[in-house]
Amino acid sequence: MEKELLPNTNRRMIYQYIQALDSGDLDSIERILQSAQRDAELDRMINEINQEYASELGLTPLAQTSAKVQELLEQYFTQEEVVVDTQPLTVGDVAARMTSDQGLPKSHREIGKSLLNNPLVLPEWLSLQAVRQIGAKLRLADERFLRTFRDTALQMMMGRGQAQMAATRAKRSHRKFASPKATKSGK
Amino acid sequence: MTSIKTADSAKVTTAVQSVWQQSGFEKPTPGIVPLNELISAYPIWFAEIPYLTPRNAKIFLAKKMGQTPVLYLNSDENLSGFLFAQQNRSVFTGCIFVDANDILARRRFSAAHELGHYLLHFLPVMQELAAAGEEEVMATEGLVYETGNDADNTNASDAWAGKQIVLPGLEIAENIMLFTEPWQETEANQFAAELLMPTETCQTLIAQHQVPFGRKREFLANRLSSELLVSREAITWRLASLGIGG
Numbered sequence: 501m502e503k504e505l506l507p508n509t510n511r512r513m514i515y516q517y518i519q520a521l522d523s524g525d526l527d528s529i530e531r532i533l534q535s536a537q538r539d540a541e542l543d544r545m546i547n548e549i550n551q552e553y554a555s556e557l558g559l560t561p562l563a564q565t566s567a568k569v570q571e572l573l574e575q576y577f578t579q580e581e582v583v584v585d586t587q588p589l590t591v592g593d594v595a596a597r598m599t600s601d602q603g604l605p606k607s608h609r610e611i612g613k614s615l616l617n618n619p620l621v622l623p624e625w626l627s628l629q630a631v632r633q634i635g636a637k638l639r640l641a642d643e644r645f646l647r648t649f650r651d652t653a654l655q656m657m658m659g660r661g662q663a664q665m666a667a668t669r670a671k672r673s674h675r676k677f678a679s680p681k682a683t684k685s686g687k
Numbered sequence: 688m689t690s691i692k693t694a695d696s697a698k699v700t701t702a703v704q705s706v707w708q709q710s711g712f713e714k715p716t717p718g719i720v721p722l723n724e725l726i727s728a729y730p731i732w733f734a735e736i737p738y739l740t741p742r743n744a745k746i747f748l749a750k751k752m753g754q755t756p757v758l759y760l761n762s763d764e765n766l767s768g769f770l771f772a773q774q775n776r777s778v779f780t781g782c783i784f785v786d787a788n789d790i791l792a793r794r795r796f797s798a799a800h801e802l803g804h805y806l807l808h809f810l811p812v813m814q815e816l817a818a819a820g821e822e823e824v825m826a827t828e829g830l831v832y833e834t835g836n837d838a839d840n841t842n843a844s845d846a847w848a849g850k851q852i853v854l855p856g857l858e859i860a861e862n863i864m865l866f867t868e869p870w871q872e873t874e875a876n877q878f879a880a881e882l883l884m885p886t887e888t889c890q891t892l893i894a895q896h897q898v899p900f901g902r903k904r905e906f907l908a909n910r911l912s913s914e915l916l917v918s919r920e921a922i923t924w925r926l927a928s929l930g931i932g933g
Contacts, residue, residue: 527761530761531761624776624777625730625778626730626780627728627729627730628727628728647727650727650732654730654731654780655732655751655752655753655782656752656753657730657780658748658752658773659754661773661774661775661780662754662755662756662757662773663754665757665823665825666754666757668822668823
């Protein structure tokens with residue numbers, strides 16, 4: 501009977517949550533859990549489902565699980581496996597990305613090939629004017645190519661920045677797990 | 688007693704002038720403003736995405752950057768504009784997305800609005816944080832128009848709950864959020880209006896058209912909106928703010 505009383509939205513969310521759990525759809529799980537943060541009733545229902553799932557799957561008590569997770573984190577993250585490219589971006593780096601991008605026109609990929617080993621370092625302030633100047637140095641006049649080149653370079657710069665941030669966070673997270681007694685002031 | 692901060696028109700005008708200078712123009716060019724050229728004077732890339740939402744923006748960013756951004760963007764709310772900026776060494780690189788399904792006039796206004804936020808509101812805060820030694824300086828902002836009226840550009844405001852400046856994230860849960868304030872929205876709108884409809888350009892066009900059309904704002908707006916690629920509402924508002932027509 502209780503089912504009938506649930507708001508339609510919550511019923512739909514619960515249904516989606518169960519489906520997401522079954523299919524391992526992490527994005528949907530994350531989205532629904534986010535909604536549950538703003539809805540106490542939905543949060544309660546999700547907790548019940550989680551407990552049900554845990555007992556169904558014979559999962560270990562939470563404390564034991566977290567000890568195991570901590571052990572695995574220490575095992576894997578001490579290796580510092582995350583490799584982040586911190587070198588300045590060069591014309592050759594961008595050309596390599598463009599050459600392998602099948603979504604770009606063939607003519608752009610061809611120009612990219614001719615620049616593959618070019619070590620010229622790109623300026624951090626990568627305006628279109630700056631790229632045009634580089635283009636003039638390299639005798640590249642195709643405006644569309646230069647615009648695409650600039651976009652690709654900026655995307656790569658941002659990607660590297662994000663990778664750096666992700667690595668920093670992973671390390672920080674590892675430190676937290678590796679030394680649980682460490683205080684926040686030590687960050 | 689706290690005072691309510693209001694939009695700073697002089698600051699907006701100065702910012703608009705700096706955009707033209709940064710792009711290598713002494714003054715605004717006559718006719719349609721070359722918005723792409725102006726945006727690309729900064730380390731910002733621009734894209735039009737169909738069905739723009741925070742989630743779609745994140746997916747698109749991940750695809751283009753080759754790296755899933757460390758951003759909590761999972762809402763499916765429709766956006767007209769989106770701005771993301773992050774620190775890369777000494778520079779604040781960014782991107783502006785607009786919804787490809789919006790009409791051209793709105794897409795242009797949205798892009799100019801986001802550029803306004805970047806210059807007026809995000810850069811100063813980000814620079815300050817970077818100077819203080821923070822390492823993960825990022826900012827995002829989403830633009831939703833208040834009404835469903837495609838042409839109503841002047842009432843743009845943020846309705847997206849996720850609109851935020853994400854300050855250096857120690858952990859996702861510890862991020863400090865700064866919400867854009869109404870005065871910041873007003874400034875971003877003023878910035879877009881001044882950038883896309885420069886005073887001199889408006890005055891020149893009006894001088895050309897007021898003989899056949901008179902100074903009736905409605906007629907001038909019809910004419911100028913198509914000549915400047917802006918909405919009729921936007922140009923009407925701009926003409927009023929310039930004290931032209933009636």
